[in-house]
Structures are given as structure tokens and as C-alpha cells.
Amino acid sequence: MGKRYYCDYCDRSFQDNLHNRKKHLNGVQHHRAKKAWFDNFRDAATFLNEERTKEPCRKFLQTGQCVFGTSCRFSHLSERHMKMLEQKIDDEKRQKEDPDQDGSSTERSIDEWLSRREKKLAALTSGRVLKMEEEECAENIEIPPYLLSIPDLPPSLHPPPTGGWRVTLHNEWG
Numbered sequence: 217m218g219k220r221y222y223c224d225y226c227d228r229s230f231q232d233n234l235h236n237r238k239k240h241l242n243g244v245q246h247h248r249a250k251k252a253w254f255d256n257f258r259d260a261a262t263f264l265n266e267e268r269t270k271e272p273c274r275k276f277l278q279t280g281q282c283v284f285g286t287s288c289r290f291s292h293l294s295e296r297h298m299k300m301l302e303q304k305i306d307d308e309k310r311q312k313e314d315p316d317q318d319g320s321s322t323e324r325s326i327d328e329w330l331s332r333r334e335k336k337l338a339a340l341t342s343g344r345v346l347k348m349e350e351e352e353c354a355e356n357i358e359i360p361p362y363l364l365s366i367p368d369l370p371p372s373l374h375p376p377p378t379g380g381w382r383v384t385l386h387n388e389w390g
């Protein structure tokens with residue numbers, strides 16, 4: 217039977233030899249399927265710019281359908297959809313410029329938390345920590361809230377109880 221070549225873009229397989237593969241990869245169907253695949257990952261700004269350069273599709277505006285579908289050379293977006301897309305692009309730009317605009321700037325990054333934790337542990341092991349600092353560490357455990365919101369968080373990542381863990385001695389075995 218021989219080897220078979222499977223094209224992920226076209227969802228099609230055929231006998232793998234130089235002639236068949238070359239014919240398929242240069243074919244119109246493959247090029248359309250590949251373009252459609254990569255179009256799924258375009259950003260909104262690129263999509264909006266392309267749609268603005270196109271004229272509106274009269275058939276789509278009249279009937280709401282077009283026989284050419286996504287390969288139509290005319291735009292199928294209404295003015296309302298273009299405005300919504302512009303709003304989405306503006307929101308994305310604002311989010312990129314200031315990711316902490318929604319008041320989450322009080323949250324510290326995990327890197328800051330880890331560096332503070334390392335400093336505290338280093339101070340504890342060197343014996344330089346005063347009694348007051350130990351109490352402060354126990355009372356003021358700062359764990360980023362987004363870590364606590366993770367479902368099924370392992371118990372080792374949960375903060376210790378306020379009174380500390382109970383130590384129970386097991387004298388009897390068996």
C-alpha cells in the first residue's frame with residue numbers, strides 16, 4: 217500500500233510520492249484551505265483594515281447570504297459590526313498600555329513575592345530575625361490572590377493556618 221501523506225489544512229490524505237505531494241501543495245484547494253486556517257489567527261486590527269479596503273457585498277446586504285462565503289472579495293461586515301470591532305481594538309490597546317487599569321495594581325507579581333520570601337527565609341536560617349519579625353511573617357502572609365483562586369490548588373500551596381499546623385505524636389503504630 218505504501219506511505220500516505222495527510223494534509224492538516226485540507227483534512228485529506230493521498231499516496232505519498234513527489235508528484236502527488238507537489239501537485240497537492242500547489243493546488244488551489246490547498247492554498248484556500250491554508251489561507252483559511254491562518255486567517256483564524258489574524259488579529260482584529262489587521263482584519264478591520266482589510267475589511268475597510270473592500271467594498272460592501274451587495275448580495276450579502278440584500279439577502280444576508282453570499283454564495284462565495286469567506287472567500288468573497290467584498291466585505292460582509294455592516295457598519296455596526298465595524299464599530300464593534302473598532303471598540304474591541306481600542307479596548308485591547310488600552311489593556312496593552314495599562315494592564316493594571318482595573319485596580320489590580322495593588323496585587324504584586326509572583327516574582328516580587330518569591331524574592332521577599334527568599335529574603336525572609338535567608339534571614340530565618342541565618343538567625344538574624346527578631347521575635348517581632350517572626351510574628352509579622354506568621355500574621356502577614358502575602359499570597360497573591362490569583363494563586364488562591366486556582367481550583368484544586370495542592371495543599372502545599374495553601375497558606376498555613378493562623379495558629380500553625382498541629383503536631384500530633386503517634387506513639388502507637390499498627
